[in-house]
Amino acid sequence: MSHDLGRRERKKRDTRRAIQAAALRLALADGVESVTIASITEAADVARGTFFNYFDGKSAVFIPDPPWTPGELRAKVEARPASESPLECARAVLTEALDDLEADRDLADLWPRFFRRYPGMTPAHRPELEHALAAAIARRCRLRPDDMYPVVFTHVVMASFYSARTLAATRGQPIADVLGEALALVADGLVPPQS
Amino acid sequence: MSHDLGRRERKKRDTRRAIQAAALRLALADGVESVTIASITEAADVARGTFFNYFDGKSAVFIPDPPWTPGELRAKVEARPASESPLECARAVLTEALDDLEADRDLADLWPRFFRRYPGMTPAHRPELEHALAAAIARRCRLRPDDMYPVVFTHVVMASFYSARTLAATRGQPIADVLGEALALVADGLVPPQS
DNA sequence: TGACAAAATTGTACGAAGTACAAGTTCGTG
DNA sequence: CACGAACTTGTACTTCGTACAATTTTGTCA
Secondary structure, eight states: OOOOSOHHHHHHHHHHHHHHHHHHHHHHHHOGGGOOHHHHHHHHTOOHHHHHHHOSSTGGGGSOOOSSOHHHHHHHHHHSOTTSOHHHHHHHHHHHHHHTOOOOHHHHHHHHHHHHHOGGGSOOOOHHHHHHHHHHHHHHTTOOTTSHHHHHHHHHHHHHHHHHHHHHHHSOOOHHHHHHHHHHHHHTTSOOOOO | OOOOSOHHHHHHHHHHHHHHHHHHHHHHHHOGGGOOHHHHHHHHTOOHHHHHHHOSSTGGGGSOOOSSOHHHHHHHHHHSOTTSOHHHHHHHHHHHHHHTOOOOHHHHHHHHHHHHHOGGGSOOOOHHHHHHHHHHHHHHTTOOTTSHHHHHHHHHHHHHHHHHHHHHHHSOOOHHHHHHHHHHHHHTTSOOOOO
């Protein structure tokens, strides 16, 4: 299930990765503040205009591509057994996503180093994926995507995910474990633990 | 409790508001894309440098000032009765905040019109306030601010708040009511409603 | 009041970001 | 192999953001 892309699509994918890898390497070497688009395109050996063909702007190059398209995310949700609660379903799907991160060797090595050095740059929103999750959960519960429940559910689950990522970084634990604990708190209605 | 500011502080506050009001008026008149810092400073009759004395950048001028400082937020939380659950406490404090918005007449009129026209520009994060809320809730529960519960709690409550703001905008309901419903869902552990 | 010090405003200059567009090159397809 | 579509390149221009020195305003204290 690997080369169902033509040469053109493969080249595009490689160029995108090359630009991203160059940007990350420069950031890790010289500090992210001193990275300019000129230095990136020079390192990746492409023209300035090409950079803007692949990324909306400088900040976009420091956001990892999500492991799944919105359509794939929706499929994953629908593949879960109907007996699962929405929260357990979301936990399983997100945990699965954490394992699928980054097929490219270079990038799989660079992203963690980058975010360890610049924790504040971890992306805090992925509107397309959040919208897809809301739609999938809505279907699952036979509600409309802009009903109250799917909207609140999605935002809360994503908030738990981002909390878990932060907490997992400060401690040394794996994200999936922390996410499980966080969602357990939510499932209990955010009752405070007795100190 | 009004004029415990010297003339200097009052002038600074007025200048800040004048710049913000000029920016909002231009955005509403010509579209936010065509607003430049030059046009803002011309309309507000200040120098370009002055703009950067008051705002970190162009995008910062389109973010309303929070009604309370972190310290005030903390005081509000501590003023709530200890018998309240954290969720109910947060709901009360946030509802109270919604009433305290924007003392300036011009801005109180301009902000809603602006966000109605550009819903995507509603700020989605207020790290300083979120940190203050986390600290206050942690104190309330006799936990440390970077423990799991306060972090997850704060992110989840804020996510509910932003959800409520979005939902309240699409329907015509007051935000406080929608927020109450959203937090009720959270308090129930995000159990899906039977369709 | 008058002078001094702190703070805010102003103007200038410069590197980099982002946009637009025309010209050239590469790729897939018939 | 030839054609059209898509991608790349180079150039030019506007705007953003920052630095810095000069100037004006403000608060304070003698």
